[in-house]
Structure formats: C-alpha cells, structure tokens
Amino acid sequence: MSEIFPWTPAAVVFDCDGTLMDSERHWEDARDLVLREYGVIPDEEFAELSKGVHYTECGQLMAVTAGRPELAPEMTRKLLDGFRSLVAEDPVIAPGARELVSRAAxxxxxxxxxxxPRDVVEDCLDTAGLLRHFAHVIVPEKQVRPKPHPDVYLSAAAACGAEPMDCLAVEDSLCGIRSAVRAGLRVLGVGSRPDRESLAMADHWxxxxxxxxxxxxxRSRALSGVLR
Structure with a gap:
C-alpha cells in the first residue's frame, strides 16, 4: 500500500469541531433550538451555509434567516450558551482521533x-485527553480573523515554527478547507459526505x-523517529 502523503509535515494543524471532536452535531442542535424559538425550521441550505463558520457569523445568519437581523447579538449568545451546555453533557471524540493525534505528535x-472560543476548544480537548498533545490552540482574536480567512492557519504555522507550505491541515468543512488552502497548507479532508469544492481543494480525503x-x-512517519 503506497503512503497517502510521501512526505513528513513540519507541523500538523487540526480543526476541532467535526474533526477531532464529534461536536458539529451539537452546533446543529444548538442552531435548531435557537431558530425554532423564533419560529423557524432550518433547512439543508441553512445547514450548509452555517457549517464551520465563526459563531458570531452564524448568529448573524440565523437572525437574517428568522427575519430579525437586529437580534443577531441575542441569537449569537443563545447559540453559544446552547452549544456549551450540549458539549458539557455529551463530549464525544471523533473515531480515530486519539490514535492519529498521538502518532502525529x-x-x-x-x-x-x-x-x-478558546475555552470551549481547550475544555473539549482536555476532556478527551488530547490537549496535552497540542503546543498551540489558535482561535480568532484581535487581528486574527476567523475562517474562511487564512489567519488562524497562518498563525498556527508560525507558532509551530514552520512554513505554511510544509504544514498539513486536517479539516472537515468547506469553510475550514478554504482557510487552510488560502494560507498555503496542504489539506487532509475528513467526512463521509464531502461537497465537490472541498474534494477539489483537499490533497487527500x-x-x-x-x-x-x-x-x-x-505510524510510518512516527517510526521514522524524526520530531520536527
């Protein structure tokens, strides 16, 4: 069996929701609960548009979908509160994540x-026993714009002391893949139902x-015994 990548990344940068943690469904449930409170039943188009975007952008999208754009801050707060509660009740690590992360480290x-938000990411990874493997957790803040802008991936590569072109991003959403590609990273896409654009941009799926x-x-990279 030939290797999927005949190359050892200088750093590996993982997305969290939907990639390391099976928490995308928590975002979906939180979005549904908030929208239904305002009399809206979300459809598949809304689900695709909202997947992977920053939670503040999602709150704005929900407010527009509900025909109440002035309520974006309120709906964003309810979305985040709902997500935190759902994750706290049922944090689930994605199948294969534990072994892949430990090997990549x-x-x-x-x-x-x-x-x-940083606290949500760190709490999820800590609960899953993965946080200790990560030297850096990069989230939108100050001058770091959210995905699909390239900022979080550029910052992650810099924090790891690597050039973006030498790094591998592991992503499950179109929004995140766009971010990684714009930053110049190679991309491993993850998911059972990728859209055409995601498949086209990812180096491997x-x-x-x-x-x-x-x-x-x-395992083969780990056995090489070279820690960058």
Whole structure:
C-alpha cells in the first residue's frame, strides 16, 4: 500500500469541531433550538451555509434567516450558551482521533486552529485527553480573523515554527478547507459526505480519522523517529 502523503509535515494543524471532536452535531442542535424559538425550521441550505463558520457569523445568519437581523447579538449568545451546555453533557471524540493525534505528535509539533472560543476548544480537548498533545490552540482574536480567512492557519504555522507550505491541515468543512488552502497548507479532508469544492481543494480525503491508510501513514512517519 503506497503512503497517502510521501512526505513528513513540519507541523500538523487540526480543526476541532467535526474533526477531532464529534461536536458539529451539537452546533446543529444548538442552531435548531435557537431558530425554532423564533419560529423557524432550518433547512439543508441553512445547514450548509452555517457549517464551520465563526459563531458570531452564524448568529448573524440565523437572525437574517428568522427575519430579525437586529437580534443577531441575542441569537449569537443563545447559540453559544446552547452549544456549551450540549458539549458539557455529551463530549464525544471523533473515531480515530486519539490514535492519529498521538502518532502525529511523535513526528511533528501539533496545533489546533478553530473558529470556536478558546475555552470551549481547550475544555473539549482536555476532556478527551488530547490537549496535552497540542503546543498551540489558535482561535480568532484581535487581528486574527476567523475562517474562511487564512489567519488562524497562518498563525498556527508560525507558532509551530514552520512554513505554511510544509504544514498539513486536517479539516472537515468547506469553510475550514478554504482557510487552510488560502494560507498555503496542504489539506487532509475528513467526512463521509464531502461537497465537490472541498474534494477539489483537499490533497487527500478520508471518510474518517479511522481510515486504515491514514493511520498506516501516521505510524510510518512516527517510526521514522524524526520530531520536527
């Protein structure tokens, strides 16, 4: 079996929601609860538009969808509160994430680049026992714009001391893939139902982090014994 990447990344940067943690469904549930409170039943188009975007942008999108754009701050607050509660009740690590992260940490520095608040990301990863593997958690703040802007991935690469072109991003959403590609990283896409644009931009795609070829690749890189 040939390796999926004949190359060792100088750093690996993971998305969190939907990639390391099975928490995208919590965002979906939180969005649904807020919208239904305002008499709106979200459709598939809304689900696609809202996936992976910064929570403040999602709040604005929900307010516009509900025909109440002036309520964006209120709906954003309710969205974030609902998500925090759902994650606290049921934090679930994505299949294969634990082994992939532990193997990758043996050959490259790791970072997380997320659109979520820092405390949410760190709490999720800590609960899953993964936080100790990550030297850096990068989220939108100050001059760092959220995905799909390239800022979080550029900042993650810089924090790891690597050039973006030498780094691998692991992403599940079109928004995140656009961010990583714009930053110049190579991309491993993850998910069972990728859209055409995501497939076209990703360097390789797997249905889940349990993918056999992916884990074989990570083990082979770890066995090389070179920690960048």
């Amino acid at each position: 043996e050959f490259a520095p790791l970072a997380v680049a997320s659109n979520c 797997v249905r889940s982090l349990e993918d056999r070829a992916l884990l074989v690749w990570a």
